[in-house]
Structure formats: C-alpha cells, structure tokens
Amino acid sequence: MRDIALPLPLARAILGPMYRVSLHSRLPWRVQRALIDAGSALQPVPAGVEVTRLRLGGRPAERLSPRTPAATEPAAVLYLHGGGYAVGSLTTHRSLNGRLAVATGLPVYAVDYRLAPEHPYPAALDDAEAAFLELVTEHGYQPGRIAVAGDSAGGGLSLALAQRLIARHGHTPAALGLIAPWVDPNQLPERPRDLVVNGPWSRACAAAYLGAGDPADPGYAPLHGVLAGLPPVYVQADVDELLHPQCVDLTAALRAADVTVEFTESRGLWHVAQLQAALIGPASIALTEMADFLRQAVDQLPAGDLG
Template sequence: MSAHESIATDEQLDGVIRRVLSVYRSWGRHTTVAQMRADWDALFGVQTVAATVQTVAIGDLAAEWITAPGADPQRVVLYFHGGGFQVGSVQSHRELMAGISNAAACRVLGLDYRLAPEHRHPAALDDACAAYDWLIAQGTRPVDIFFAGDSAGGTLALTALIRLRDAGRALPAGAVLMSAWTDMTASGESYTTRAQSDPIHQRPMILAMARNALGAEGDPRHPWVSPLFADLHGLPPLLVQVGDRETVLSDSVDFAAKAKAAGVDVRLEVWDRMIHVFQQFPDDLPEARAARQAIGAFVRHLFSTPSSTRKS
C-alpha cells in the first residue's frame, strides 16, 4: 500500500509483537483451552471503550451491542471475532468493535459464537447465520447490515455469505475482512515466502487450528469451510485488509483475485510491515488507526449507496 502520513516505528511494532508472543509462548502442551481463552481476553479485552455496551441474547448465544456516539441505530455491522475458532470473544474484540462503530458511524453487534473443540464446524457457521436471521427478525433490512471479521472471523463472515447466497437469501450490503483465513489447507505461497517475516503464525500452527476446528471428518476444502475454494459469484462488495508480513497473506491476495474474476467488487489493501490483525493496536500503530478509518469510509459509502446501483 502507498505510504501513509504516519507509520509505526520499529520500536512500536516490536513492542506489539512482544505483547502477543508473551501470551503465545506461555502456552504449552498442558495449557487448557479455558486458560488460553482467559489469556487472550486479558491481552486484548482490558482497554476502555468509547462506546456504550449492551448485552443481548440471541437464542442461547451471548452477544453485545457496541454503539459509539453518533452511530446510526438503523445500520449494523455484524462482527465475528478471530481466534482460530478456539479462543477470542466479544470481550477480546470489544475495543476493535467500538473503533469500527465510531469509524463507520453505525452500531456493531458482536457475537460470541460457539468455539472448538467443544463445538466443531459447522457450529460457528450455524451461529453466524442465526445471528443474521435474528437481526432480520428484529426488523433490520439486509441492505442495512454489514458483515465484518478478523482472522477466523473473516472466514466466518465469508462462509456465512456463501451459505446465505447458496440458500437464495438476500445478502448484506457488504463485508470487511481483516487478515482473513480463507484457506484451511494453508496452501498459499506466503506460508513459505513470509515464514521468516511473520513472528506469530506458521503453517504447522495454522494446520493444527484447522484440525481442531473441523475434527477428523472435516473437509478443509469445503466451500463453507475455506471460502477460497468456493464459487464466489454474487457476493456483495468486499474490503480485504492484510499485513504484508503475514503467512496468511496469500489467503487474502488469492481470494481477492478469485473474487474479482467472479465479478465481485473487491478492494484489497496490503499494509506494509504489518502483522496479523494489526487493527487491534490503535494506541501503538498509526497504521491501525488508518486502517480503521478506511473500514469506516468503506462501510459508510456502501450504506449511502442505493442498493439498486451496487455492483454484485
């Protein structure tokens, strides 16, 4: 991506990496899933948020409305958090959701979908579609809904769109994907070319997370699992953001190319020097702040565009 007015110093970026690695390196063979989830929430979920937070139940699922000052109550970003389908929650992503609510000037609904290994695929996908159904039942129009997600949450946003399209359903206005995991076979070239530059995620870890999410019988190439292998026609406009040093870089680049070839309106942003879901570090990284503003502009533009004129 082109140079920005302000870029992170090496010291700022290294500080962020050390914080993330301090959690990853504390985990061992005997670390329980419950401890991993608590550690992840503690890493990301302690920031204060400049938004109102309201808990809500969607069936048996917990969710939160995140509303920044001035947000349009009629328009909603339905957010799916990352964490490899094993960790992460609305708590760990509350500050990021608040930032998106502020930048996009709309409410954000964060979903605590079911996690593996207790609940393997398609539990999370079922939950994502159920949350969309719940919003529709509440009177929210599809054209007033956006999907967004990071990492595994980006997977979920895309697979939900594909499943809804396959069912002939009306789709949301668009989707935002941050460091999306579109290929659970981890076959992209960046798993090799970025192996040295990515300080956090390597191919063996990605494949282990995929096995954990799918179970022994799961097919990592199924289009409702790995959207890279899906027929992508008919999807709404997409904003795809990814860091240049990520091993999952190809997941975004290859997916964006395939989506464009299928006629989807896709904007791909590859951010220089950035790591996995760098948008979660706005206090440290100017790029995180700029990326959030780009998300907000993309969402606001589509919400203000008549649905009849949108490219599908």
C-alpha cells in the same frame, strides 16, 4: 483513556513476545483464551460508545453503539472475531468493535460464537447465520443494510456466512469487511511464523475447527465456495504476514467472479493490527479505511432489497 501513539518498533517489541507465549500450540485452549483476554485490557473502548449486552442467535453478544449515529434508517455491522476459531471473544475485540462503531456511525453487533475444539465446524457458521437472521427478523434490519465484517478466522467466517445467506435465504449483505481473512485453513503457511501467528498453532486451530468434517467443504474453506453474486468486499492485509498470500488469492478470485473488491496492503504492521488501533496510528488509519468502505456500501441499498 486517550489513544496512545506507540512507535511501531516498540509496539512490535511488546506484542511479539506476548503472542509467542499466548498463541502456543502446546498450551491448553482455555489457557490461551485466558491470556488473550487478559492482554486485551491494554486496548480501551473509545469514548462515546455504549456497550449493551444481549443475546443474538442464541449466543451471548454485544451491541456497541455510537452516541451520535450516522444512519437515518436502520443499518448495522455484524462483526465476527478472529482467533483461529479456537480463541478470541467479545472481550478481545471490544476495542476494535467500539472504534468501528464510531468510524461508521453504525451499531456493531459482536457475537460470541461457539469455539473449537469443543464445538467444531459448522458450529461457528451456524451461530453466525442465526445471528444475522435474528437481526433481520427480530431487530428490523433489511439484509442489504447489514454489513458483515471479521478478522482472520472471523474474516473467513464472514465470507462463508455471506455464501450461505445467499444460497439458503436469498439474503445479500451490504458488504464484507475482511481483515486478513483465513479463507482456506487447508493451506500451509509459506513461512514458520509472523509477529502474531505461527505455523504449528495455525495447524492446531485448523484441525480443531475441522473436527471430523470434510476439508473440501466450502463452508470450511470459503475460498473454494461460490464467489459470484457476493456484495462488495474490502480486504486488508500486511505484506509480511502469513495470510497475505491467501488474501492475494482471494482478491484475484473475487475479481474473476466480477465481485467489486478493494484490497489494501500495509507495510510494517502485523496480523490484525487493527486490534491495537487505540495504540498504533497506522492501525487506526487501516480500520478507518474499512469503516469508510462499509459505511458507503450500507448507504447504497439496492432497490430490490427493500422488501
């Protein structure tokens, strides 16, 4: 299936009602998950990508490999999907991950981490940590040759993972690619909704993920964790989405901590429009920008990370 260049007004007209129905706080989580998975059928995996199922860190996972890899040495991307820690799956992000594999020339490992409310914090972070460590111990990747990327809740999870890897294991990933990251679930949105996310749903997700935990825990709200020492970070958000202010705050905090940051803002897209990169030209361009950032970072392996 070839890419389709939908006009942005048409895409918004289609996606808005779909998200309003599927991401509704009154729907059971299992129904939301089923609806989002079904909608992902419109987002094809690009040609030239091999999808291999495996287990990583004890969880179901996929390895999406480009048929023409760009790396001469082992390197990879670990991708953590979004969905408020309560929805989202390998299915919903397979198209995005396939396109990321093609654009980087690297295998992309996607992990089906445990979801809330059945598995509240820190289950998702524990699964992400186990997946990264297994890439190092069992798959032969050096920590500095693994980029970590994610969107929305998966973006916040990526940041929390990097902080934990540095603090617990002395492992610094090559880079972080964060698409509209949700880095502080405690913050209330300034507006009731954007095209994708609405306030009641986001509050329900935050409560489900927190469970009986401490909302001040930096693993839950990594914006307030240790930022110094992080690898280069790419942040992308649309100016009209609810998480844009958090992305601005994160970028400022990273720069204050002397972390290299590239912050790109789109206009006229929506929250994680990269999911529709096969259908929307500007979304494809935004995903390619992140891929270029990650590819460059992976190629610049520090000498101290070779052992």
